[in-house]
Amino acid sequence: MGTSVWRALERASPGPIGLAVWIAVTVPAPLLFFDATHRWEEDQRVSTALWWSLAALPALAGTVAARWTRRTGRQRSGSGLLVAVAVATLLSAAFLAVSMAVYRWVIPLAGTVDWWGVAVLGIALAAGGAAIGYPIGLGRTRRGRLSDRHGYLIGAAVAILGVLLAPVTIRLGAEGSTASFDPTAYGGVGPYADSAGEPGTLSLPASGRYAIFAVGFAPEDPDCRVTGAGLTGRSAELVAIPPGNYGGDAASYAWVASFDVPEPGTYALSCSASDPQASYTVGELPPIRGAVGGLIHWPSATIWLLGAVPGLLIVADAVRRRNRTAARGGGKRVHG
Template structure:
């Protein structure tokens, strides 16, 4: 299929990902109190609301064509919707419940309506932009995606938290920490304490930092951010020492927060991996531009019309 006849290119894919994954999380965070967690219903219905626009643009982009292309744009729109819903089902499982069958049915109706509108607009000869996305756009999308990746992972982890501890074992100071059993324990930053402290615990080989620390735990009295964790070899009294740029910073030890979905692992990924994941749509745009230029020069054979 020729580049100009594709229903969804890398640029469209990047816009869809941005509009349906970080956008609802950022919007909720900007319009609600910090201690409120976003429910899954608001996120998935946001995705459904984006479907008719996607389908209409994809169908209109085809220009004059056969009605069967309505089915093609509908299926592609549903596939992208399914991908976004999967994110909020297994990667960032937000709290609450939603009727998934109802959501999919509504998405199918929205895709059909959007495809019909786009097909009618395209059949009336509304021009399509044939300008290709340039390397600069790809770089900008990659940078924006890398920036949004950290925020998306953080907000997703916060809203997918099942339970957390407000530092029941103490440790502010440095101070003594009495742990009841062997296992993993969290180090929590209190209030505005820096999220990148250099912490050590007596009798523990290593303290692991959390790459993207979930924050906004707690209530009006105090807030907490999960900044590191360690594995205690057994019950006993330990001493926590944390150094940071703030001499007044306070850190406590508590139980490990329980976070659902794949995002519970993503907060521990190397930062480079998180940035690369966010930059993937922009990199795809740049690869697409390079492939298009090579085809125009005859290096790669063009596909069938």
């Protein structure tokens, strides 16, 4: 491919704004929508999440085909249609592949799905959307380019929204990616598990790592300490993004902290929280599948930065366009 073709590919791509929209529609939106419209004890299926990606594919492919046709200046012809559809379908298939990878290895929700069937259906939908986008690209409608100022504003807004949505997305993803789980109580502290204001007794059957669960609406940032079998007030490690909705009709639990013990035996647990009536119980670690099981332990600042990346890319693109315009000796920008 020549330089002109690569440049056309760059201009035909949805760009950082399109990428941000795709991420929002295919990852946070399915998780947030399901959480808002279903009962907390229902598990989201991976197939329902992938439907969002499939539904968004025709719009993505149509946009790419229209931009490609407009940038390459092709006239109405059979070859022009085929090239536009091929380019848009391949690019859209790459976006779909990333979404499928997310729901297979990062956030593997409950249920199974025919991955090859999803890929074939996605390619068909992308080709259909590209065929519609091609004649749109042939139109003579004049399109204004976003000014640099608008790019900065949009990028900042997207970055802020990403910072807010990233922890929620990871929490919901961890909850949805947890295998069937009902905490086994080995003891606890608080009115629900033991006497209020007094250390709770733990009977742990083996050495290793255990989870501390907040019962009901107990604060998710307790200062919990474990004593016994050679441990002198060992502090439990807080979970940065505590997944919840575990348990049953009697009570719900959120995994808020973890600790290790060197051997089985009897231990004492004390937890200090903003609510003196809060209860905490100890059980096995939730079996969270996929990479999201590690993401919940990442520092909050790292998660916020991860969420801000799409917005920062929009800002970086605005800076790049401004520098390119300045390098060409300036130019009249079209606002809107």
